[in-house]
Amino acid sequence: MRNPYLPYTVGVRRITVENEAKDIKTFELVFHDGADRGQFVFRCGQFAELSVLGAGECPVGIASSPMDTQHVQFTVKRMGVVTTALHNLDEGATIGVRGPYGNGFPMDLLEGSNIVIVAGGFAFTTLRSLTKYILHPDNRDRFGALTVIYGARSPGELIYRYDLDDWANRKDIQLHVTVDSGEEGWHGLVGYVPDILQKVAPSSESAVAVVCGPPIMIRFSLPVLSQLGFSSNRILNSLEMRMKCGFGKCGRCSIGHKYVCKDGPVFTLEELQGMPQEY
Numbered sequence: 512m513r514n515p516y517l518p519y520t521v522g523v524r525r526i527t528v529e530n531e532a533k534d535i536k537t538f539e540l541v542f543h544d545g546a547d548r549g550q551f552v553f554r555c556g557q558f559a560e561l562s563v564l565g566a567g568e569c570p571v572g573i574a575s576s577p578m579d580t581q582h583v584q585f586t587v588k589r590m591g592v593v594t595t596a597l598h599n600l601d602e603g604a605t606i607g608v609r610g611p612y613g614n615g616f617p618m619d620l621l622e623g624s625n626i627v628i629v630a631g632g633f634a635f636t637t638l639r640s641l642t643k644y645i646l647h648p649d650n651r652d653r654f655g656a657l658t659v660i661y662g663a664r665s666p667g668e669l670i671y672r673y674d675l676d677d678w679a680n681r682k683d684i685q686l687h688v689t690v691d692s693g694e695e696g697w698h699g700l701v702g703y704v705p706d707i708l709q710k711v712a713p714s715s716e717s718a719v720a721v722v723c724g725p726p727i728m729i730r731f732s733l734p735v736l737s738q739l740g741f742s743s744n745r746i747l748n749s750l751e752m753r754m755k756c757g758f759g760k761c762g763r764c765s766i767g768h769k770y771v772c773k774d775g776p777v778f779t780l781e782e783l784q785g786m787p788q789e790y
C-alpha cells in the first residue's frame with residue numbers, strides 16, 4: 512500500500528493570475544508519472560495537500576473538473592508561508608500533491624436536482640469544479656436547472672473571468688455575477704450576494720443549494736435560502752479548518768466527533784446545526 516504521507520510529484524504547467532491584486536493564482540499541475548494521475552481519482556468538492564520543498568504543505572480545494580483528465584488545477588490565495596512559496600514559483604517548477612481527500616459534494620443528492628450555487632470571493636474554487644462538471648456534455652442531462660450566483664468585492668476581484676464569459680453565452684446555466692461596488696466599465700450586477708440571491712429568488716422545488724464564501728456571506732445567505740423554502744438537508748456548505756494529515760489520523764480538524772478532513776469538508780446545514788459551533 513502506498514504511504515499516505517508521500518506526495519505525488521507534479522509539474523506546474525501553467526500559472527494564471529486571477530485577480531487585479533495578483534494575490535490569487537490558479538496552478539495547473541501535471542503528474543510527472545502518468546500512472547499517478549490514474550491513481551488521483553477525485554470528486555468535485557474534494558481537496559488535496561500541496562507541498563513546496565522547504566516551506567511545507569497546505570490543504571487546497573480542487574478547482575478543476577474530474578472530467579479534465581490531462582491536468583489538475585488549484586486556485587490559491589496568498590496568505591502565509593506555504594501559499595507565498597506557491598505564489599513565488601515559476602511555470603516548470605516541481606511540487607508535491609497528496610490526496611485527494613474529503614467527502615466531496617454528494618452526487619446522489621445533486622443528480623436529478625436543480626442546482627443553486629451561491630459563491631463569494633475565492634471560495635468559488637470547488638464550486639467552479641462542480642459547475643464545470645455539471646456543464647460537461649457527458650453529465651449535463653443528469654442534473655436539472657443550474658443557477659450560479661457569484662460575487663466578489665469589485666470587478667477586478669472576480670476570478671475565472673474566462674469561464675464566466677463562456678458560461679454567460681450558454682443557455683443551460685443561469686449566471687448572475689455581482690460585485691459589492693461597481694466601477695466605470697462594469698455593466699453587470701452591483702450588490703451583495705445575499706441580496707442578489709433574494710432578487711433572483713431561485714425556486715427551491717427539487718433543488719439543492721451549495722454555498723461557499725466568506726462567513727458573513729454565508730450568514731446572510733442562509734436565511735434567504737430558508738425563506739425560499741430550502742430545507743437544511745438540501746443546503747450544502749464546505750468548511751475550511753486548520754488541517755495537518757488530511758485523512759483522519761491526527762485529530763487537528765475535529766469538531767465534536769467529526770473530522771472535517773474525512774467526514775467533510777462538505778456538510779449539509781442540518782449536519783452543521785448538530786455540531787458544536789467550533790468552525
Ligand SMILES: Cc1cc2nc3c(=O)[nH]c(=O)nc-3n(C[C@H](O)[C@H](O)[C@H](O)COP(=O)(O)OP(=O)(O)OC[C@H]3O[C@@H](n4cnc5c(N)ncnc54)[C@H](O)[C@@H]3O)c2cc1C
Pocket residue numbers: 558569570571572573586587588589590591592593594595633636637750751752753754776
Ligand atoms: C479543505 C480546505 C480547502 C481549502 N481550499 C483552499 C483553496 O481552494 N484556495 C485557497 O487559497 N485556500 C484554501 N484553503 C485555505 C488554505 O489551506 C490556507 O490558506 C493555507 O493553509 C494557508 O497556509 P500558509 O502556510 O500560506 O499560511 P500560514 O502561514 O499557515 O498562515 C497565514 C494565515 O492564514 C490563516 N490560515 C492558515 N491555515 C488556514 C486554513 N486552513 N483556513 C483558513 N485560514 C488559514 C492563518 O490563520 C494566518 O492568518 C483551504 C483550506 C481547507 C481546510
Ligand code: FES
Pocket residue numbers: 753754755756757758759760761762763764765770771772773
Ligand atoms: S487533518 Fe488530521 S484528522 Fe483531519
